[in-house]
Amino acid sequence: MSIRTVVYKDVLDARRSKVVWLVGFHYALLLVLFFAQVHVTGPEHASATIEALWGMAFVGGVFVPAIALVAAYLAIAGERESGSIRYLLSTPVTRREVVLGKYVSRATIVAVSLIVGFAVAAILARLWFGSFDPRVFAGIAALTVLYALAYVAVAIGISAISRSRSRAMLGAFGFYVMTNLMTLNDDVSGIAGIEYVLNDLLEFGVGEGGVQFLGIVTNPTRAYLLSILGVFPSEGTAEMALPDPATLPWYVQPEIAMLVLGVWLVVPVVVGRRVFDRADIT
């Protein structure tokens, strides 16, 4: 198992990188601040819990990809630029094992830092919100970790196909802007773009559901937000003015979104591995 020696070395190295812990710490801090804000200014207790949970997902929706990308985008490209990758490749490992090992290592680091954040948040939620449902909390936490790992996979894929740090940074930042920041506003989001190209330009007449489906397939953030509806209490969806899954077509259901997130865990790494396997390491 050569992947293990890659993971061993990379965890040893990356855990001493301050930037990785810094972003993880900030996510935990953000959760705490958000919970505190709801606790202090929030309405009656039942709503406060719902608001805090949805906020946890929404805060995660914006910040978790940033954490994941920052923690992983240099995993391979950084070593390639400094040349240390040649020491790594001088050991009996294949390039495929290097990519997989880096993925496992960075995914572990990101997952651990998120879980620490959730543990802190869980304690606070227990103290501050009366009707706190641990199953909903755990569901959101698990989906958030899955979501983070999808972005780690993207970052590893980008890192594996990039020759230099700057290219990897451009790729990671570009992906973040396209799939995340732009998703916050529906008018400039990918959804509006997909609809414009398919229906206005090509006149395919794709329905609302089809556009939504393409939206989650091309964007892990959309897939994540939809998948959250699957674990969110149904009284909560109404209260937060979120769409009721029952009104959506079968292929735009939270379960499908979870499946799509699962695909995001694999595809970028497979593509990155293929490209890296054929690259010249100069």
Added chain:
Amino acid sequence: MGAIRTTGLTKRYDGVLAVDGLDLRVERGEVFGFLGPNGAGKSTVINLVLDFVRPTAGSATVLGYDSRTETTAIRRNTGIVPEGATLYERLTGREHLAWIARANGVEADVPALLDRVGLTIDDADRRVGGYSKGMGRRLALAMALVGDPELLILDEPSSGLDPAGIREFREIVREEAADGRTVFFSSHVLGQVEAVADRIGILNRGKLVATGTPAELRGSCGITQSIRFEVTTVPTLDALNAVDGVETTSVDDGVSPSDGSIIEVGVTDAAAKIEVATWLAERTRVRDVVSEERSLETLFDAYTSTARSEQSNARTNGQSGKQNGTWANVQQLRDLEEVEA
């Protein structure tokens, strides 16, 4: 079955031919010096052999294993010092060695390895980010030695080392070779290559222009190098002319008697220098010795004079000529000190 074998190995980068149909053969148990100016394609050849870059045409085997398909078997039996690669600055020296040992599935005798390359236990427990360039090269060499590999591939191993470090590196290479290991190393400094190599291959513009033992190469192109001795009196030099490798002798009596005389001896074999020095030291008082290492460019010109343009000549001369000379002189003087002691 050779240690390294390439057949028609060719690499083209965006239309530029970096390695051109290379047929290289490195035998087991030999120290092979891979010599060439900067940009000749040495690193590309090593990168091809190690599968860091992929050939445009041709193939290579290392210890009988195919360089493209049997990379892990090659790495298991090969210690590698890549060129210009940085180590992991957040890890300590000890962690580097432990990781390499773990990756190869062997135990590392850390104190012994450190001792071999001239690092202390204290160094090993520091993060590599605080190492000097020379210390980094020493650690890289220690990493290559983990698990006693059958073959060592060292790309410019002595760059960044001071003269003492270069000397220690030569000792290590000699010891490794004495244990029957194959050492393949590249350098752009002729003095370093001829000091340890059993055989030398000269690469120029991606082509192997010559291979042979150091003596063969010098002999075949008849290059002489000169040593100048400042002496108080001039002995009869007839017997010196008979020494193996001595080609010419000449005497310059100097301007005033207090200056002493200059004896200039031209040799074709570096080994003859020490013999000449001892011979003279026994017969007169030697005040000073200056050894003029013929530069790599001279040797290159002998092989490639028709192939190279004036422009590139000028460029390479400016780059490395002075450096070679300085190092060679220091080395020669050290050798002489030993003889006199």
